[in-house]
Amino acid sequence: MARWEPNARERLVRAALDLFTEQGYDATTVNEIADRAGLTKTTFFRHFPDKREVLFAGQDMHARLLADAITEAPSPATPLEAVGAALDAITATFTDDRREFSAKLRPVIAGSGELQERAAFKRAGLAGAMADALHKRGVREPTASLAAELGIRAFDRAFDQWADLTNQQTFTELTRHALDELRAATAALD
Structure with a gap:
């Protein structure tokens, strides 16, 4: 050794x-x-x-980062604006040197039911951390959980795009765009 x-x-x-x-x-x-x-x-x-x-190292740090950013969002921020601030905070930690790692990670998780299950558990934990932070801001249910779920969905969508090595946008840009798309999609539900 x-x-x-x-x-x-x-x-x-x-x-x-x-x-x-x-x-x-x-x-x-x-x-x-x-x-x-x-x-x-x-x-x-x-x-x-x-x-x-x-493969899921750092989940606790990510949950804390999301919750702290929601807590620190300006008081007049809407629930989705607070979630957007949280997404900005977490995506800023994904530097370009992690992009190649992430590109390798996607197919490994996709090829294993056990890892897919663990990834779903991680997503639920991160969404729960955001929902809890929104509750502390006074956001009620189901608004807090819905905003958190939209944030995680935006994060996942952007992660898949960012991990594509041909994509030149930053993770933060991709996540903001994905959250904007989801916001527009929810508005179109009425």
Whole structure:
């Protein structure tokens, strides 16, 4: 085993994604991930409870970021404007160096029912964090949950576009556009 190197968590995430891409999620073991990262299985389990969670690192930070941005939105902001501020905050953390990683991540998740289920759980958690933050602003149900769901739908739609390496727009631009489209679609429901 190599001597200690920094960024064990990030190395594990990248090793896992590479292995999942090369040989599939189901065929990859925690031992293989740790070996590829130059770490031990014990180190893997210090960072992640199982191999599924390795691709969803940062969910708690993202939920906090969304909730904080909603809390800090100007008081006259509508629920969707507050959600838009939250989406701006989270998409700003997705730098261009993460775009290639995200492009590899999409097909890995699409190829595994277990990972699709975990992704849906993550989306629900992020929507819940936004809805809770909206409740704290005094937004009632079902408005808070609907605004949060529209925000997550916009985020997901924009993520798929942003992860396409031929797309040159920023994640923030794509998310704003997706939220505007959804806002217009809800207005057309009447």
